[in-house]
Amino acid sequence: MELAVGIFANVLILSSMYILVALGFALLFSIAGILHVSHGAIYTVSGYICWQLAQTVGINQWLALLLTVLIVGSFGLFLERFCFRPFTGDFDRSLVVGIGIILILQTTIVVTVGQESRSMSAFVAGILHSGPISVSLERLVTFAIGAAMLGILVWFINNTKPGLQMRAMSQDLQGAIMQGININRTSAIAVVIACASAAVAGCLMGAYINLSPFMGDVVLGKALILVILGGIGSMSGIFYAGLILGALDATLPVFFSGSVAEVIAMGAIIIVLLFRPTGFLGRAIA
């Protein structure tokens, strides 16, 4: 019983972390058709910016998070204008630009801060005890913020004007242009949201696990799995995929050693995709 409750708590927390990290990536992949490979690097850099602001400049860590979101969000504007817009519809070249950005960001971290990992102080300290289980408050905050951001984003896409414009763009780009949608502005909004959510994820996860220059690579892999499993073009699919991946990653290591669990999880994902290439809630794209 105790084990079951513990596993359940772990599933929720892992899932919310995956969802938090994959949100922005999924938005860009689904809406703008951009495979945003530099998402992981932006996530990493955000963690470092927040750490630097809190540690070196010495401002409150929550304020530092807010500032980081603003800085990285405006970096998103730059990214959209100079890195994504010139390569619209050119998958290979936009991927290559993304790799260039990764190289620059990672190297900048290595050169300025160094390769060794850094620890950031927790946003919320303390542990919540409730009967047989005890969960650190930080995990709960991560879970709450992840869930809230997913909710807000789904609401945003389904109910606001820019959100509806994004959906129109993802369904039919030509049609969206003919309806007078300013596609450049709309994709700029999407990129800024993606970068801002990567920033939130980077700050929270940076405090949770240690900061290291290459921590974004793992995140990129998880985000890719979530988007594909959830279905390209579906934001709520991310939620289910996050839950399933979280469940796999939280329960399998109980029964198998780490890498064997990974093999089983990847095998399961591949088999699911063979029978349902579009993921759980996706639609076929060309």
Place this chain on the structure above:
Amino acid sequence: MISSGKMVKPSIWAGLLIILLLLPLFVKSPYLIHIINLTFIYILVTVSFRAILTSGQLPLAHAGFMGIGAYVSAIAAKWLGLTPWLSIPLGALVAMGVGILIGYPFARLRAVYYAMISLFFGMLIVSAVKAFARWTGGAAGLTAIPPLLGFSKVPYYYFFLGLTTVALLILYRLESSRPGLNWKAIAQSHMVAASVGINEARYRIIASAIGCLFAGIAGATYAHYNTVIGTSSFSFMATIMLLIYVVVGGVGNFAGPIVGVFLLMTVPELLRGLREYVPYISAAIVLLVVYLMPKGVTGLVKSLISWLAELWKKRRANNAS
């Protein structure tokens, strides 16, 4: 240009080959020879990557197949005592076999879905290597693999020169033969290709079988050359780097991957003195090429040559009149 210059290209390649054959007489630094050897291996992998790419499939597990070749061969030689001369073909054949086996189910998927499922298969390979840590060394890597030709770098240089030359000749011939043309047809439109009687699934599987075979050869020889292998050389990011080499060099040209490997692997390696600043050089090359040369370096060179030829023709016409 085409009629009078028919012998230009082969003679350039023959000249290059002669220079490469004589190179160890002038280059005495074992470190430089080592870099050139690595360049040969990566040229082999990247060209085979592009071979699969021409069939309209983005094989994001390609570095993983290199890893299959490397680990199978290394394990066979180290734990089963097989001579590397037998274990290398074994590793390559296993890589090809796996390529064919996954080719059948994966041929159901196209475009981005194929890319993603092969990406996940690549991740599966890496975690499988980590899972069987008893034989593979796991995340720490496999060390003390029996070397193929001893520990001096120069014999390997001639070995890799020969291997890469033969492999490139085969892949080059293949591209303009029936299978190669079928691959290009499938990549352009699988519907049209099927309507003229090309068996899409079959030719896509052939493409991945051949690509994986050469990736396996490269991986296996790399294992017995380097004598140390780790999972990071075969990870998802390693495959992405192969794609970058191809795109920077130029997807549309057989020489593209060769130029790409030279620019992005050899040049940064030669500038190792800059230490942690080296990735800036790679990033600068990547961004420069992507912004200024839409068809890669070879694309630019090609249009430059045809522009010069045009100019030359005009001038001769003017002089004659």
